[in-house]
Amino acid sequence: MEDHYFGNIKGNILEFMEDVDHELYRKGIPLKTRHNEVAPNQFELAPLYQEENLAIDHNLQIMETLIKVADKHSMVALLHEKPFAGVNGSGKHFNWSIVDNTGTNYFEPSKSPLKNISFLLAISAVLLGIKKFGGILRASVADAGNDYKLGANEAPPAIMSVYLGEFINDLLDLIEKASTINEKEVNEITLGIQNLPKVNKDYSDRNRTSTVAFTGNKFEFRALGSSSSPAESGTTLNLIAAYGFDEIYKRIEAKKGDDVKRKALEVVKEIITETKDIRFEKNGYSQDWHEEAVKRGLPNAKNTPQALKLFLTDDVIKVFSKYNILTERELRSKIEVKLEGYVKRQKRLNTNMR
Structure with a gap:
């Protein structure tokens, strides 16, 4: 019951997300938030607001970084919109x-x-x-x-x-x-x-x-x-x-x-x-x-x-x-x-x- 939207991020996931933070910061891509999402083992992150061209380039680097860092942690980052039937999928909000x-x-x-x-x-x-x-x-x-x-x-x-x-x-x-x-x-x-x-x-x-x-x-x-x-x-x-x-x-x-x-x-x-x-x-x-x-x-x-x-x-x-x-x-x-x-x-x- 603790694995919900407002719950604490699990330890191994938090370690992964901190590594993602550090890797992105090295590339000049600071994140402003991270939290649980509604589906099991689903999480959200958001970068800072930027000029469109730069923001799009950074978005693609974020996707690549998630996959690479997940692999180092013996995990898989699923970027598919609907990887499992019956639970919420994933998307992006374009501000x-x-x-x-x-x-x-x-x-x-x-x-x-x-x-x-x-x-x-x-x-x-x-x-x-x-x-x-x-x-x-x-x-x-x-x-x-x-x-x-x-x-x-x-x-x-x-x-x-x-x-x-x-x-x-x-x-x-x-x-x-x-x-x-x-x-x-x-x-x-x-x-x-x-x-x-x-x-x-x-x-x-x-x-x-x-x-x-x-x-x-x-x-x-x-x-x-x-x-x-x-x-x-x-x-x-x-x-x-x-x-x-x-x-x-x-x-x-x-x-x-x-x-x-x-x-x-x-x-x-x-x-x-x-x-x-x-x-x-x-x-x-x-x-x-x-x-x-x-x-x-x-x-x-x-x-x-x-x-x-x-x-x-x-x-x-x-x-x-x-x-x-x-x-x-x-x-x-x-x-x-x-x-x-x-x-x-x-x-x-x-x-x-x-």
Whole structure:
């Protein structure tokens, strides 16, 4: 009964984790936490928050270090998403924010009214991007091992929805209900953001069934498999945000008048209405949500082949090419390689499970 989430880590496991700590520290990868997880002999660790490129490189080194150090301790580190049927599998949480070269985090509510407009625009850009390209966010985590885990009452469902928390949701609803965006409305809205309570970070992290959750000053993408590189998810989130900001810029430029703040909030108001379908605050595991998602027209790719097809729609091919990420030929080649890898891994999994 002592082997539970809040229990002490067993002595031999603690020795292993301390060795992992020391090895990673030598490589310049400090960890911030380690603890038991819910499955037997399952544990969690988390590195410090870093710039995306570096964080992804460090994540891959952590995986390699876990395997090597485990072997020295006569153990095996299982990075498979679902190594045993009937118990919880493993995954990664991708914490993602947008910070400029001055250190300003655009997902951090501020006491400055001007910066709060930036906050609303950044949130809107992500909502707009996920509304348009949520399918490829799902495809970015498509993998044979992850197919066994997504939606299995331990990971978020394969439906890409966004949880913003009570305070942000109420604020967006306030903006949407405003009949016109005048100076009075602008002041009320910016004051609302300014007064967001500090406990917002805790409130926004309460729904663990959400695929994408706003957690105070960042978004947390919770569908990544434990054996996968975070690189593709990071690329996809960056692409989604780039599309959203690009679209917002075009809309602001197209509006008449010189009041940029008013025009920006008018665009935010439009996007809030357009993206309401992807906002969901309740239980993502429930059958009601799966039925509701169908009504809202949200994609729900239940396996890797279905998900990878979403990379090959005309809109996706165009946006990858537009931002010089992948040409159509490169994108199709990538999907071929992924499908081949899926088939090979599925064969290995089926062999091991018999």
